[in-house]
Each structure stands twice: as C-alpha cells, then as structure tokens.
Amino acid sequence: MDQVQNMELSKDQIIQELIALLNQNQQREAANNVFEMATLVDGMGKRLEQVTEELSSVRKQLEKMEQEKADKTLKATVCKAVESLEQQCQKMKQQLFEIKIEVKAKASEIVAEAKAKGKAALHKVSEFLGVKDKLESVRENVRKSIADIEHTINKLDAFGSGMREAGQKIANTFRTFADKETVDYSEKEKKFSKTELVKKSFEAKKKLYQRMEQHLDEALDKVESLAKEPERMKDVEMAEPSVLGAVAEPEFQYGADAFEEQYKELMSQIMKESGKDAVTKRKKR
Structure with a gap:
C-alpha cells in the first residue's frame, strides 16, 4: 500500500x-x-x-x-x-x-x-x-x-514564559537574600529552554x-x-476551416498554373515539330 x-x-x-x-x-x-x-x-x-x-x-x-x-x-x-x-x-x-x-x-x-x-x-x-x-x-x-500547530505554539510560549518567570523569581529571591542584584535571565533561558527546542519543530511543520x-x-x-479546455479547443476548431481554406486556395491555383504551363510547353513542342516537318517537305521538293 x-x-x-x-x-x-x-x-x-x-x-x-x-x-x-x-x-x-x-x-x-x-x-x-x-x-x-x-x-x-x-x-x-x-x-x-x-x-x-x-x-x-x-x-x-x-x-x-x-x-x-x-x-x-x-x-x-x-x-x-x-x-x-x-x-x-x-x-x-x-x-x-x-x-x-x-x-x-x-x-x-x-x-x-x-x-x-x-x-x-x-x-x-x-x-x-x-x-x-x-x-x-x-x-x-x-x-x-496549521491552526492546531499555531495553537500548540501559543501554548508552548505560555508554558515556557510561565516556567521562566517562576524560575527567575526563585533565582532572584535567593540573590536578594544573598544581597546580590537581581538578574534578567529571560533571553539566556529562552535560548536554551526545552519549550523553544520543541517549538522549533512545530514551526518547521507549520512551514x-x-x-x-x-x-x-x-x-x-x-x-x-x-x-475550460473544450471551449479553448472549440475556438481553435472554428478557426481551422478558414485557415484550411486559405491554404487550399493557393494549392488549387498552383495546380492550375502547373497544368497551363505544361499545356503551353506541349503546344510549343507540337508547333516546333510541325515546323520541322514543313521544312523537311520543302527540301524534298
């Protein structure tokens, strides 16, 4: 199968x-x-x-x-x-x-x-x-x-954002207790987070x-x-008779010319032969 x-x-x-x-x-x-x-x-x-x-x-x-x-x-x-x-x-x-x-x-x-x-x-x-x-x-x-993938990507974004915020709060709470400045972990964590890795696969599917x-x-x-093909071919077929007629006319004319030319050549040849015969008869006399 x-x-x-x-x-x-x-x-x-x-x-x-x-x-x-x-x-x-x-x-x-x-x-x-x-x-x-x-x-x-x-x-x-x-x-x-x-x-x-x-x-x-x-x-x-x-x-x-x-x-x-x-x-x-x-x-x-x-x-x-x-x-x-x-x-x-x-x-x-x-x-x-x-x-x-x-x-x-x-x-x-x-x-x-x-x-x-x-x-x-x-x-x-x-x-x-x-x-x-x-x-x-x-x-x-x-x-x-596509709609389902977009929905999943939105859920992954929300889940990842929530997890990052929770993690940042916990980390910064400990930093506060240690008298240290709070840190924005968002971009660093987002770059390597599991949700972002999974999301990339869904974005590839969406494309x-x-x-x-x-x-x-x-x-x-x-x-x-x-x-629409039958209509297109109908237009072509309707045009064909005039095209064929235009081609047929010169072909017929060409045939008539050829016959006329051959007729002239034949008559000329007959006239020549007749002339030769007349000359021969006069010589015999």
Whole structure:
C-alpha cells in the first residue's frame, strides 16, 4: 500500500502518454496543466512525508525529557498535539492516494478513448475537475493542521514564559537574600529552554503545511483551467476551416498554373515539330 501511495504521479506511464498525446494535438496548455497538476500532487505527498518525519523527531525529543513535574506537563501537552497531527497527516495521505488513483484512472480512460475515437476524446481532460472537491477537502485539513500547530505554539510560549518567570523569581529571591542584584535571565533561558527546542519543530511543520497549502491552491487552478479546455479547443476548431481554406486556395491555383504551363510547353513542342516537318517537305521538293 505504501508503495502505491508514494507513487509519483508525474512519472506514471499513462500520465506521460496523455501529456504526449495532448502535445501532439496542439493542446500544449492542457499538457502543461496536466503535468503541473501531477507534479503538485506529488509535492504534497512529499511534504506530508516530511511532516511525518518531523513528528517522529518530536516524539524522540519527548522520550529524552526528564521525568520532572514540569517536564511531565510539557510532555503531555506536546504528546496530545503530536497524536492529533499524526491522525490528520494519515487522513491527508489517504485523501492524496484517492486523488492519485482518480487522476490516473481518468487519464487512462482519456488515452484509451483518444486511441479508439480520435483527438476529440482529449477534450475530456476537463473531467479532471472531478478531483476539485477532494483537493479542497485536503486544503481544509491542511488549514486545520496549521491552526492546531499555531495553537500548540501559543501554548508552548505560555508554558515556557510561565516556567521562566517562576524560575527567575526563585533565582532572584535567593540573590536578594544573598544581597546580590537581581538578574534578567529571560533571553539566556529562552535560548536554551526545552519549550523553544520543541517549538522549533512545530514551526518547521507549520512551514511545510503552508507550502502544501500553496501547492493545493495551484493544483486547483490547474484543474479549473483544464475544465475550460473544450471551449479553448472549440475556438481553435472554428478557426481551422478558414485557415484550411486559405491554404487550399493557393494549392488549387498552383495546380492550375502547373497544368497551363505544361499545356503551353506541349503546344510549343507540337508547333516546333510541325515546323520541322514543313521544312523537311520543302527540301524534298
């Protein structure tokens, strides 16, 4: 199953065959849209794999945390967020798998029909619009994941800030008792705090999801553009008769000129032969 889910749509044989057919039949914009749509879907899959790796990295970080009370609270908060993101990630992987299967099936149908019935079947690339709802559903899940990550980052900030303030108060209390000046530990502690290290992983995931959302927006643009392909080709086909007529007229004229030229040459040759015959007869006399 993983091998099928991770298949690269843009490198699939049937997708490449459809792109070749579109190019051969002067539907280059449609060919580019099909290729870019497939590439964008592949890119989304790669982003999800990266998110999965990042989540595994966070789990390893959590396992190394000391079993102190504060660490337990942080660990519980992060674990809950990781589990939720992992579930969403698996859901989106399944959605992308279904999109790949649907795109591949539609491409296979179009190629088979084009081979059997001609290039008119290539207009059916407009039916890739059928994956629009699935792409929008993935986008909604991506946006939900981004919102969840932002919520987790805010919680980590609040938790880290609270722990730092508590630690600073305790440290400065002891400094006061020792007749020493209080110190602002905030920047030094923030730089090396566990919450900041964990937060960086979530910020990395957020960037991956934001890039994935851009891929989805672009993929939706491609399927919407493909939906307009029949209208574009209709305009081209309506223009074809006048183009063909313009080409046919000179070809016919060229044929008439050629015939007229050949006729003149034939008559000239006959006249020459007639002249030679007349001269020969006069000499014989």
